Structures are given as C-alpha cells and as structure tokens.
Amino acid sequence: MPKDEKTQSTSKVQNSLRPYNERLLINLIRTDGEMSKADLTRASGLSAQTATVIVNRLVEEGLLKAGKAVKGKVGQPSTPYSLNPEGALSIGIKVGRRSLEVASMSFDYKIVKRLVKRYDFPHLETIKRDVLSSIDALFGEMSQQQRDKVVGIGIAIPDDLSAWEATVGAPAGEMADWADADLANDVSEAFGLPVKSLNDASAACLAEIALGNSARHACFAYFYIGTFIGGGVAIGGQLFNGQHNLAGAIASLPIAATSSGVAPQLLEGASLHYLEQAANAAGLNEESFYHDDDIDAPFTAIFHEWLETAAPQIAFAAMSVQAFLDPDAIIVDSSLHPKLTFKLIDKVRTALSSHYDHRGLAQLNVSAGENGLSARAIGSGIVPFLSEFSLESSF
The missing domain is CATH 1.10.10.10 (Winged helix-like DNA-binding domain superfamily/Winged helix DNA-binding domain)
Incomplete structure (x- = not known):
C-alpha cells in the first residue's frame, strides 16, 4: 500500500x-x-x-x-x-497480497457480480491470467447490450509490488517481474477498453468519498489499514492526488525522530501484515481477523498485542496530518472485521487524548470508515465512471 x-x-x-x-x-x-x-x-x-x-x-x-x-x-x-443503474457499467479489479477481486459495477456504484481468487503471493503471470479469465467470465454473463455499456476498467493495486517480495513471503525472484509490469495496458489490449490503475488505498479513499462520509465532511484525511497501511486525501468531495500522485502516502511517515540510523516508517508497525505474522507463528488462521464475528482468547491476545504497537503509531500519524492538513476529520477504515476496526479506532482515540498536546490544533475528529474490506474493490469500480463522468479533470 x-x-x-x-x-x-x-x-x-x-x-x-x-x-x-x-x-x-x-x-x-x-x-x-x-x-x-x-x-x-x-x-x-x-x-x-x-x-x-x-x-x-x-x-x-x-x-x-x-x-x-x-x-x-x-x-x-x-x-x-x-x-439508471443499468445505464453504464464498469469492471473493477483489486489486486491484494493474498487475493484478487474482479467485479462488475452498475452506474449507481453497486457491485453486480464479484469473483474472488486466492493465492499465496501475487505472482504476476498468475494475476494476469486470473484477471483476464475473470473479466471473460463477467462478460460471459452479460448480454451484448450490457457489454456495450461497459465504460472501462479500474485497477486498485499496491505500489511497487516487486519491493515487497520478502515481506509477503514470496520465494526470491518470484515478484521481480512487477518492476516492469504494465497490467493496465495488458488488460486494455485484451479487451479494447480504457483501463486506469491507482494505489489501492487511494481507491479505498474514493469509495469513502462516494459511498461513505455520511457526515459530508468537505475535507478529510483517510487511513486504510490493510496488509500495509495506506491513505488518501479528500478535498471538496474529490480525491486529491498531489503533484506526483503521492498525496496521502502515510505508510512512509516516520514514527520517530532520530539523529542516527534510519527512522522507522508507519507501515512497519501499523500494518496488518505483522498481525498476520503473529497469528501464523502461533499456528492460528489469520482469516479469523477478517471474517469472524467473535474471536476467541488466543486471537484476542495477539490482536491486543498488535494494537499496543499500531494504535499509538496511527495516533502519531494522525497528529501530524492534523497539523499540516487541518481536515474536518480523519477517517480510519480497515480490512479487519468491523468489530475489530472499531476497537482499533477506540485505541487510537485513547492514545490521542492521553499522550499528545493538542494546543494550536483544531479538535481531532477520528471517525470510522464505512466500506471496510470491500473499500478497495469498490473504489476500483468507481474509477472508470470518474474517467468519463467526473467534473474533476484528473480522471
């Protein structure tokens, strides 16, 4: 991310x-x-x-x-x-560390059909094959009239995947092909449709702008805690990308000042990858953190241990963002089960109120995101509609 x-x-x-x-x-x-x-x-x-x-x-x-x-x-x-929900359609693709989602979306931003593939790590040729076959399958269920209404394809994908080979547990060299890959162009050539890709956390932020943000905040910072933490910035109801498409790159924020060595980054403690690692080391199935309504004692212990590291770091980042952006809110979402996301947010709020001097800042409003695990897939489906119908020129 x-x-x-x-x-x-x-x-x-x-x-x-x-x-x-x-x-x-x-x-x-x-x-x-x-x-x-x-x-x-x-x-x-x-x-x-x-x-x-x-x-x-x-x-x-x-x-x-x-x-x-x-x-x-x-x-x-x-x-x-x-x-008219059937007036236009899109295809959205979310490439994740362990899963691929390919979905068709209607003009009212509702997912019509979703296909999910799971794998041990994102191997380029496997991803490419599964993306093409999944899109073929979605088109196969459409009438010709529906296929003609597909305006494009969006891809939500973590950046610089080749650099995270060791972190995601892939064999040496198996993810090197991502360095020169152009998945958007490959998909476009296969189907003759416009394809746009963007960072998966930015896609999640788009989903929050379009289908969340119930309080109608005009300006908010967005934190998404997935395998790696990431973020986005929303200003005036639009995704703000910055001069180099890097706005909201909170994963790269240092979490400490240092006069020697290299300061650690937010992604090194506040990402779910480290929660999953701890679960795997204990012989537990990491999927429980995402899908189980109630987790038992061993999972709870591991989750709270991760919280003790992640929440203070996220609070530190929130203070930094508040000082520089002065947003109406900082919206926090994650791919965790909603109950666990709320526990994370409560812990972040506690850290903010207990350990930081707020003088000179507006009151921090840390709110929960509204799309959870589906945020990135939803955002990928929204991108093609924005490319044709948005008032914003950047799409």
Whole structure:
C-alpha cells in the first residue's frame, strides 16, 4: 500500500469525457438523489431550456430514468429523475497480497457480480491470467447490450509490488517481474477498453468519498489499514492526488525522530501484515481477523498485542496530518472485521487524548470508515465512471 509515483498508469485506450453540462447534471443527481428538471435548473445555473434538452438526451441514452410524476400544490406535476443503474457499467479489479477481486459495477456504484481468487503471493503471470479469465467470465454473463455499456476498467493495486517480495513471503525472484509490469495496458489490449490503475488505498479513499462520509465532511484525511497501511486525501468531495500522485502516502511517515540510523516508517508497525505474522507463528488462521464475528482468547491476545504497537503509531500519524492538513476529520477504515476496526479506532482515540498536546490544533475528529474490506474493490469500480463522468479533470 506504500505509494510510488510510477504505479499510477493509464492504458492507451482513453475514455472520452462527456460534455461538461451533462457531467454536471449527472453529478448533481448522484449527490442529491432524485431531482426534477426545475431542481436541476436551479442547482446547475443552466437555463431551463438547456437543462431540459440535456435531461431528455440522457434519458434517451439510458443514463437517467424518469420517476413517477408528483403533483404539487400549484402548476404542472413534477417528474423526478434518477440515475439508471443499468445505464453504464464498469469492471473493477483489486489486486491484494493474498487475493484478487474482479467485479462488475452498475452506474449507481453497486457491485453486480464479484469473483474472488486466492493465492499465496501475487505472482504476476498468475494475476494476469486470473484477471483476464475473470473479466471473460463477467462478460460471459452479460448480454451484448450490457457489454456495450461497459465504460472501462479500474485497477486498485499496491505500489511497487516487486519491493515487497520478502515481506509477503514470496520465494526470491518470484515478484521481480512487477518492476516492469504494465497490467493496465495488458488488460486494455485484451479487451479494447480504457483501463486506469491507482494505489489501492487511494481507491479505498474514493469509495469513502462516494459511498461513505455520511457526515459530508468537505475535507478529510483517510487511513486504510490493510496488509500495509495506506491513505488518501479528500478535498471538496474529490480525491486529491498531489503533484506526483503521492498525496496521502502515510505508510512512509516516520514514527520517530532520530539523529542516527534510519527512522522507522508507519507501515512497519501499523500494518496488518505483522498481525498476520503473529497469528501464523502461533499456528492460528489469520482469516479469523477478517471474517469472524467473535474471536476467541488466543486471537484476542495477539490482536491486543498488535494494537499496543499500531494504535499509538496511527495516533502519531494522525497528529501530524492534523497539523499540516487541518481536515474536518480523519477517517480510519480497515480490512479487519468491523468489530475489530472499531476497537482499533477506540485505541487510537485513547492514545490521542492521553499522550499528545493538542494546543494550536483544531479538535481531532477520528471517525470510522464505512466500506471496510470491500473499500478497495469498490473504489476500483468507481474509477472508470470518474474517467468519463467526473467534473474533476484528473480522471
């Protein structure tokens, strides 16, 4: 999950951005739900005639659908318009340390079908084969009309995978091919669709922007604790990438000042990889941390031992982020079972209140993310829609 500038890649086949006013109306409806033509005229600042023409065109194309007319106290009945879930589709791919997820997504950001493959470590040729076969399988379940509505493919993938060979337990040399790999281009050439890849933590942040953030924070920092910890930054409802696509690279934050040697980074203590290592050393199945509603005493002991290291480090990083970004909130999510994520957040809050001087800072608001284990896969499916329909030029 550590970020690397070169990993942000796009295939040669490019999305064609829709006209700005079309994107504007689609985004207004995506944000506010059903809206009438009069609502859209007021919210967009467009003339009534322009808004009407655009809405009619989007309905004809199948991107919007008309609801049942509602009678008001005066005037003509008002017809609400909403996104048509079947109006456009995408494919999202999440490449993880131990699993691959490939999913189809509807225009309302709901996962339609998800395929999961598991492996011991991410071997490039195995991943490539499984990605292509999984996309083939998803297309095989679609009608021709549905296939024609797929706007693109998104890939959420940890950066610089070749550098983490020893850490993930892969045999020497087995992950070296990732250094020169271009999975986005390989997938694009296979299916003739635009493909965009981004850091998996950035993808999780996108999912939080689109389908989480219930408090509607205008600016938040996002921490995602997965195999390796990572993060993102949301400003004005958009993912902020920075000048080198490295904004939110919290994994690389030092967790101590040093005058000799090399300061350790956040990823070295606050990542779930180390929790999994401890479980494996004790002969326990690490999957319990992700899927079991209740974990028994041996798992609990290992989890709390990991918490004693991870939570203070995450709190240290939160203080640093608060000082430099001054966000409305720091949203913390993880691939752990939700109960364990909440325990982690409680421990971080305790560390923040007990061990840090907050003078000169706004009150820290540490909140729980809302997508959990599915965040990265959801974000990968959202990326292709943003490439065609977002108001933001970076996609």
